[in-house]
Amino acid sequence: MAAREMTYAEALREALREEMARDERVIIMGEDVKINVWTVTRDLHKEFGDRVINCPLSESGFSGAGVGAALTGMRPVVEIMYHDFTLYAADSIANQAAKYRYMCGGGDFKVPIVFRVAGGGSSGGSGCHHGQSLEATFIHFPGLKVIFPSNPYDAMGLLKTAIRDNNPVVFFEHKLCYPIKGVVPAGDYTVPIGKAEVRREGKDVTIVSYAYTLHKALKAANQLAEEGIEAEVIDLRTLRPIDTECILKSVQKTSKLVTAEEGTKMGGVGAEIAAIVAEEGLQYLDAPIKRVAAAEWIIASSAYADQMGIPQADDILKAVKELF
């Protein structure tokens, strides 16, 4: 099989298809997963029959049911249509899936489940109930692993790893990443959970980002290069556990740190990274840490306004330049 070019959405679908073919315990649950607005699970029921389960509009219910199925021999991939809807399912994810094994004393109690969640602001006016970025909410819970890939290669490799993992994984996807194209290798491969990737090497400043914002960070870095600033851009890929080593190594080299994310600033992913660097790498810094994040706002529900509070490449560019 030759290397394939495909979109992020196609890569996710292919990962699901291949995992379902190799392991009959893998099942798909969620709202409208047979036709599927994201196309990620579309038509898989034609190949896998009753292992693709259209669920009622019951995020808490089917997420909890996924936990029950995971405990007793299945490996469910549960789709929650938007980040926003995870708050309905929060108990099933954060109180049940995350804690079940521990509370039962470990041993044979395992919860091999993946919660796939689409989200992010999409310029469509979908607003504050369909456009939030809530990944930071879920990095707070021990027992969970949290992933947020930026490209097709990682999307496929990480989803496969997540499905094969014996722990609950919250797998965030960004709506605007779905059409992004990339090359994925021939045959089966996986990407390890917990490993960040340097997307662009540079010596002057470290920009830590992930998901769709990562692409904005790369754009900013290219512009900065024209002005003589070489930015190193790190794609976190996994948000829990965070690849502390990769971040510290880069900051040691560049002495400057900017974080960039689409979620809001207070208690965000950038706050965690800033805290890690302040605790373990303050001596490397020669300037304050800058966090680029969403404004303290509610995402406006209009196509005209919904990007106004979401960080853009220019915001990252400005934040970096303030350090020089």
Next chain:
Amino acid sequence: MPAIEKDTLLKIYSNMVRLRVFDDKVNLLVESGIRITQHSTRGQEATQIAATAALEPTDYVMPYHRGWGWAIGKGMDPKILLSELMGKGTGCCAGKGGVHIADWKLRIMGRPGVQAAHIPIAAGVGLSIKLRKAKDVVLCFFGDGASNEGNIHEGMNLAAVWKAPVVFICENNLYALFTPNIETTSVQDIADRAQGYGIPRAIIDGNDAIAGYEAVKQAIDRARAGLGPTFIEAKTYRIHGHTAMDRFHLGGYRPKEEVDEWEKKDPVKRLREGLMEIRMATAQELDEIGQKAKEEIEEAEKFAKESPYPTREDILRDVYCEA
């Protein structure tokens, strides 16, 4: 008297007595200063014990917070149960679960701390049984208080849509914490709500072990035959209140006369008298069961007290599955 085998009836009686002695022992331990959150089973022994007596060993139990009947009834050794309640490393959850009792081999799937969180989980266990083409069933307990949670609605609908092999047992003991359910619950018979999900319902006398066994057995047979879930509401009463906190605080929210009236319906006494009436057992035989239960629970106390606490290293383990 129905056609339930003698061995089964005597097992039910024995387990109800063991549960009562265990429950009393926990009260004494709490009074002695040992910190255990006991939601006493006193007065509610019949349904939990009779229901679990109708299960096969490979069937699942999704327990709830009230009492320990589902654990003892499913075969948990009281010394392992008590050790867990006392936070000892010899407990069924290695001292990490406390009241959240679970046992993989006994298929006790973990007692949730969040009310009704386990209703969708039970539906999911049922889904998994169906997908694996197994023949097991799930017995899922909850109380009248939990019946008002949104997860009841979502979980019941899922179980019904999937025709999941789940038997829902709502023990209606009239109170949630210290609030009478007449203030919080729109119907007198919670089982009425099952109709909204197309789930067949049964209302039973929750203090009648024999009625409980028969109703649950029928529902289990139905689930095992692939016909889907059943909702059983057991009308009962918690003699000792919510926790040790209000064990003697009768007048605060419930009249003493009400408690006295329910004391007369004591399910353990009722089964004892029933068994003697049909000459299935003599008073002496039943007394022997009681005596054995006391000895067993004394031993359990000794075992639990002498058991070591887990180390900090043990306590911090198992947040993730490393394999």
